[in-house]
Amino acid sequence: MFTGIVTKTTKVKNHRVTDDGVLVTFARPKEWKDLELGESVATDGVCLTVAEMRDEEYDCLMMPETLFASAFGQHLPKEVNLERSLTVKGRFGGHFVQGHVDGIGTVDVIDEAKGYDIYIDFPPESHHLLVHKGSVAINGVSLTVAEVEGHTLRVSIIPHTLEHTTLSRLRAGDKVNLEFDMLGKYVANMMQKEPHAEL
Secondary structure (H helix, E strand, O other): OEOOOOOEEEEEEEEEEOOOOEEEEEEOOOOOOOOOOOOEEEEOOEEEEEEEEOOOEEEEEEOHHHHHHOHHHOOOOOEEEEEEOOOOOOOOOOOOEOOOOOEEEEEEEEEOOOOOEEEEEOOHHHHHHOOOOOEEEEOOEEEEEEEEEOOEEEEEOOHHHHHHOOHHHOOOOOEEEEEEOHHHHHHHHHHHHOOOOOO
């Protein structure tokens, strides 16, 4: 379980195709001295498992399903957002994030006229999972939905988030990983099975 509060960004150092998928090598943050094999790390919003580890780098395997369901299957970025899994004593500063990508979005417009707004086209079938002022994770970053119109959502990014994540590097046409609010998905699933259920 994650919160969408990115703590580090890191470089993608290398990747190679294997029989099981794509093995990706990431630079290991210097502060992560207690990183362990088998640990889950949200990487641009995708929950990946540490498969191999060295002093200054670690490897994660992206299986075919991961590549199919996420933007990684279309483009492997040079830098990614990182978040380690939530600990029992950790602060919960964002929202419930599982690291399970629901869909791939496309950056439509970046508007810096009145701050830093990003407009993202999302799969139309996911429209019911987005609400005004609700939560969405974009490349692993917990953000508030500022507006939804048709199948385009808008988020407003504060300077701190721009400085400490890779969102400032996004350009129109870029693909992003989207994870919609987990609680909203459970409610939508329940209403679909029992449309007349009382909440």
